[in-house]
Structure formats: structure tokens, C-alpha cells
Amino acid sequence: MTRPLFISYEGIDGAGKSTHLEATEARLRAAGAIVCRSREPGGTPLAETLREMVLNQPMAPLTEALLVFAARHEHWLQVIQPALAAGQVVLCDRFADASFAYQGGGRGVAWEQLQALEQWTVAGRAPDLTLWFDLDPAEAARRRAAARSADRFEAEDLAFFGRVRAAYARRFEEQPQRFERIDAGQSLDGVAAQLAAALQRRGW
Numbered sequence: 001m002t003r004p005l006f007i008s009y010e011g012i013d014g015a016g017k018s019t020h021l022e023a024t025e026a027r028l029r030a031a032g033a034i035v036c037r038s039r040e041p042g043g044t045p046l047a048e049t050l051r052e053m054v055l056n057q058p059m060a061p062l063t064e065a066l067l068v069f070a071a072r073h074e075h076w077l078q079v080i081q082p083a084l085a086a087g088q089v090v091l092c093d094r095f096a097d098a099s100f101a102y103q104g105g106g107r108g109v110a111w112e113q114l115q116a117l118e119q120w121t122v123a124g125r126a127p128d129l130t131l132w133f134d135l136d137p138a139e140a141a142r143r144r145a146a147a148r149s150a151d152r153f154e155a156e157d158l159a160f161f162g163r164v165r166a167a168y169a170r171r172f173e174e175q176p177q178r179f180e181r182i183d184a185g186q187s188l189d190g191v192a193a194q195l196a197a198a199l200q201r202r203g204w
Ligand SMILES: Nc1ncnc2c1ncn2[C@@H]1O[C@H](COP(=O)(O)OP(=O)(O)OP(=O)(O)O)[C@@H](O)[C@H]1O
Pocket: 011, 012, 013, 014, 015, 016, 017, 018, 019, 020, 143, 144, 146, 147, 184, 185, 186, 187, 188, 189, 191
């Protein structure tokens, strides 16, 4: 596999993205791809510094939106664009859909403002494929509680994650051709099978 490809992983915290990203990476490497794996916010030294601020410091919703898009602009210029130009497969744990879901749905920043930031920072470029791990917020909270202590987003209540999930659904409805919805409520094997089928449907 030599053609460039940009895949993002999305969903509420605890849906299982990181767990399954590793399996996709192994599958694509086995097929001969050179894989660039990254995450947002983050992926460059400056963007990782912004991540620490966004995940840990209280701030206004619009400040939060500006910081995640600033981090994305750096990540886009320094990591994603060069990797795609070199023919690599980019696997990214979250991208712009997360800003629509968390800052838009979760915090109430206007959709139009986020669309303007998306145009401004990445020229509106979207992933070729977005794997949306869709999970009931109560089940996601149970999984997180068993796994780790909470950051600023993970400490939010079920209503917040309900709005985040609804905003993911809105993005899914707006751009259905780009998304594969994964039922993340299934067992690990069940989710892995859905993922493999989704990639196969796309010829990967
Ligand atoms: N299908 C599943 N069934 C049960 N537990 C799962 C499943 N998938 C993942 N988990 C567990 O749920 C926890 C959260 O998974 P993971 O860290 O992959 O989620 P995530 O979506 O990457 O979360 P975040 O976005 O907050 O980093 C982990 O302990 C993981 O082992």
C-alpha cells in the first residue's frame, strides 16, 4: 500500500479508540504501509504543551476552541501534511470532529465559528475516513472509572457527554460518506470485527 491515507479515530472519552488504533496500525503495517501515528490535541512539542493546558487549566469555551485549533494548525503543518506528501498512512487519535463535538456540542461554541476555524487552520481538509466509536456515555464512564483518573473533560457529567455524542452524530449526518460508525458497546472482539469490516469496505 503506497497511496496516502488519512484516518481519524473519534468518540467520547473511554469509547475504545486508543485500544483499537493499535490493531489498525498493525494491520496496515502488515499490508506494507508506512504508518504515521499521532494524536490531537498534540503531535508536536508546541501542540503537546497546548494539550496540557487544555486538559488541565480552566478556561472559557472560546479560548478552548482557539487553543485546540492552534494545536491542530501546528500538527497539520509539521506532521500530517508532510506525512501524506511522503505517501504515508496517517492514523490520528482525534481531529477536527472532536472540536465540533467537545467545544461545539459540549461547551456550546457556535458551529459556524468552528467551521471558520476549520477553514482557517487546515483549509477545511478532512480525513479520508473517520472511525466513530459510538458508545453510551454511562458505559464510557464505567470503563474510564475502571481504567484511570479523570482530566478536565473526563470529569464532566453524563449530560455533557450526551451533548458531545449528539454533536458527533450531527457531523456523521453532515458528511456520511467520510464516516464509519462503530458500535463501541460490543465486546473487544466485536468491535475489532466491525473495524476490520469497515476497512475492508473501503478497500484497505
Ligand atoms: N469493547 C470494549 N469492552 C470493554 N472494555 C473496553 C472495550 N474497549 C475498550 N475497553 C476498555 O475501556 C477503557 C478505555 O479504552 P480506551 O483508552 O481505548 O478509550 P479511548 O476512547 O481511547 O479513551 P480516551 O479518548 O479518553 O483516551 C480501557 O480500559 C479499555 O481496555
